[in-house]
Amino acid sequence: MNAAAVHLRGLERRFGDRAVLDSLDLDIRRGEFFALLGASGSGKTTLLRLLAGLDRPDGGTVLVPQVRTVVFQEPRLVPSKRVLANVTVGMPRGSATRRTGLDALTEVGLADHTDAWPATLSGGEAQRVALARALVREPELLLLDEPFAALDALTRLRMQDLVERLCRVHRPAVLLVTHDVDEAIRLADRIGVLREGRLITDERVGLDRPRDPADPAFAALRSRLLADLGVHTLEETSP
Numbered sequence: 001m002n003a004a005a006v007h008l009r010g011l012e013r014r015f016g017d018r019a020v021l022d023s024l025d026l027d028i029r030r031g032e033f034f035a036l037l038g039a040s041g042s043g044k045t046t047l048l049r050l051l052a053g054l055d056r057p058d059g060g061t062v063l064v065p066q067v068r069t070v071v072f073q074e075p076r077l078v079p080s081k082r083v084l085a086n087v088t089v090g091m092p093r094g095s096a097t098r099r100t101g102l103d104a105l106t107e108v109g110l111a112d113h114t115d116a117w118p119a120t121l122s123g124g125e126a127q128r129v130a131l132a133r134a135l136v137r138e139p140e141l142l143l144l145d146e147p148f149a150a151l152d153a154l155t156r157l158r159m160q161d162l163v164e165r166l167c168r169v170h171r172p173a174v175l176l177v178t179h180d181v182d183e184a185i186r187l188a189d190r191i192g193v194l195r196e197g198r199l200i201t202d203e204r205v206g207l208d209r210p211r212d213p214a215d216p217a218f219a220a221l222r223s224r225l226l227a228d229l230g231v232h233t234l235e236e237t238s239p
């Protein structure tokens with residue numbers, strides 16, 4: 001396999017008369033964090049579902065690695081399984097699986113919650129279990145569908161830091177679907193904007209980490225991306 005973990009060419013997905021994805025091209029390299037922005041209904045989740053293998057394209061080439069995992073907006077834990085069993089669900093039973101599951105829970109800071117039931121977890125804890133479940137399989141492609149959207153502001157920032165750190169350790173290719181421009185700039189190596197079925201922007205983020213929203217270069221990128229999304233900021237609209 002070459003360095004591209006995701007290779008899409010001429011991707012088409014239609015619903016009725018509407019081409020939601022229209023001859024879309026995209027490569028994401030191993031270890032690269034790609035954030036996908038787009039207005040509501042622009043096709044972001046449609047693209048993620050195609051990469052996850054949850055949907056099939058109407059045309060084009062889709063090459064993705066076999067080992068890929070998804071974190072959704074909701075944690076989607078199995079209520080009748082304890083935390084560790086949720087992390088290792090579907091994996092062969094045994095001490096090796098138990099150990100890797102424990103390691104994953106330790107990485108997300110939940111080593112002391114292995115025997116807890118999902119119903120007893122906070123929203124942020126449950127989402128960290130979902131992240132551990134996604135990482136324990138050592139995916140070559142990690143698909144994140146607005147995984148921070150349901151969290152309160154402080155938990156969201158902590159979770160973003162955690163995802164950034166763990167992606168540096170595990171080095172999967174990442175596709176993050178988000179509405180949040182600042183989140184995309186904080187986390188991504190590259191940002192794309194989806195509009196009318198194609199990527200109208202595909203830009204490398206050349207800012208040092210950790211990234212500071214108060215940095216003028218951060219603000220300039222935010223303004224450009226908002227304009228691509230069809231949102232005009234006060235600074236731009238004022239005389």
Ligand SMILES: Nc1ncnc2c1ncn2[C@@H]1O[C@H](COP(=O)(O)OP(=O)(O)OP(=O)(O)O)[C@@H](O)[C@H]1O
Pocket residue numbers: 015020038039040041042043044045046047
């Ligand atoms: N199974 C389906 N059948 C018919 N139309 C669909 C189906 N799935 C998605 N669509 C349509 O495709 C378009 C893109 O939907 P999608 O969920 O990918 O958008 P999105 O960019 O993720 O939106 P949001 O940001 O609001 O989640 C929408 O108009 C949606 O109604």
